[in-house]
Amino acid sequence: MTIARTLTIAGSAAQGSAGLQADLKTFQEREVYGMSAVTAIVANNSRTEQGIFTQPLEAIEAQIYAAFEHVGVDALKTGMLFTKEIIEHVTAILKEVGVSNIVVDPVMIGKMGSQLLKDDAINTIKGHLFPIAELITPNTMEAAKILGWDSIETIEDMYQAVKELHQLGPGYVLVKGGALADYPAVDVLYDGEKFTEYRSERVDTIHTSGAGCTYAAAITAELAKGNSIEDAVGLAKEFVTEAIRYALSFERGIGSTNHAAYRDKNK
Numbered sequence: 224m225t226i227a228r229t230l231t232i233a234g235s236a237a238q239g240s241a242g243l244q245a246d247l248k249t250f251q252e253r254e255v256y257g258m259s260a261v262t263a264i265v266a267n268n269s270r271t272e273q274g275i276f277t278q279p280l281e282a283i284e285a286q287i288y289a290a291f292e293h294v295g296v297d298a299l300k301t302g303m304l305f306t307k308e309i310i311e312h313v314t315a316i317l318k319e320v321g322v323s324n325i326v327v328d329p330v331m332i333g334k335m336g337s338q339l340l341k342d343d344a345i346n347t348i349k350g351h352l353f354p355i356a357e358l359i360t361p362n363t364m365e366a367a368k369i370l371g372w373d374s375i376e377t378i379e380d381m382y383q384a385v386k387e388l389h390q391l392g393p394g395y396v397l398v399k400g401g402a403l404a405d406y407p408a409v410d411v412l413y414d415g416e417k418f419t420e421y422r423s424e425r426v427d428t429i430h431t432s433g434a435g436c437t438y439a440a441a442i443t444a445e446l447a448k449g450n451s452i453e454d455a456v457g458l459a460k461e462f463v464t465e466a467i468r469y470a471l472s473f474e475r476g477i478g479s480t481n482h483a484a485y486r487d488k489n490k
């Protein structure tokens with residue numbers, strides 16, 4: 224049996240909704256083979272002062288090579304990279320192994336408040352990783368920060384943002400409009416010439432932890448299967464919308480996107 228192979232290079236979100244936990248659950252749901260390289264462990268709780276445990280560069284490198292050597296990778300995504308050093312090291316390895324389907328989700332601050340990218344690492348992700356990415360998937364806050372804008376408030380702003388972000392070198396830019404509360408859930412894709420909008424109704428919920436990771440992981444899975452970027456984003460948008468519609472509350476603040484919801488709906 225052949226199966227498409229995916230890798231996430233990301234942080235571990237101990238609470239299970241985001242990070243590599245969301246990615247691996249999504250890979251499984253999209254019926255691809257999932258692998259992971261852990262960059263940092265995020266484990267915020269009321270008893271632990273230091274909730275972020277960065278992995279040594281040597282450990283990150285070993286995990287990436289293990290995935291490439293033992294299995295092979297058809298598409299990969301990056302999530303939490305946290306430091307300049309990790310970004311530089313991961314970029315150098317990806318250039319060496321020569322993988323083409325790279326999805327970069329430039330996560331900066333999680334919905335639970337964790338810092339996922341140090342402020343001094345934003346320029347490194349722009350300068351090193353974006354030029355080798357097939358697709359970058361910032362949310363509106365991340366897109367504004369990367370561009371040095373105050374904020375992105377409207378869909379017109381999103382159109383301007385994808386154009387400017389594309390000049391940083393990725394093949395495609397997808398700006399996600401989940402935070403624009405006055406609009407439906409609109410995302411804008413740009414390939415340097417053509418804009419494509421992806422829309423769904425806005426689900427009335429606060430339980431969207433992991434939505435961005437889940438979306439980028441589903442896109443990665445569909446690219447690994449050989450779909451075009453446009454089709455991969457469309458399929459992933461349907462998947463993440465169901466994951467948000469049937470989100471899991473746990474009744475303790477912001478709950479999790481439900482990675483099994485799309486499967487349950489299509490049974």
Ligand SMILES: Nc1ncnc2c1ncn2[C@@H]1O[C@H](COP(=O)(O)OP(=O)(O)O)[C@@H](O)[C@H]1O
Pocket residue numbers: 361362363399400401402408409410423424425426427428431433434435436438460463464467
């Ligand atoms: N309340 C919502 N209802 C429906 N879709 C949403 C909602 N919030 C976010 N989305 C969608 O979820 C995906 C992830 O977007 P977003 O939440 O902006 O990313 P992030 O988790 O990185 O902040 C996008 O397709 C966005 O449009």
Ligand SMILES: Cc1ncc(COP(=O)(O)OP(=O)(O)O)c(N)n1
Pocket residue numbers: 233234235236241242243265302303330332333334335337339431432433434435436437
């Ligand atoms: C370890 C870790 N990585 C990434 C995220 C961000 O997840 P994302 O789905 O982009 O957004 P939030 O759900 O946090 O808003 C994370 N939280 N943890």
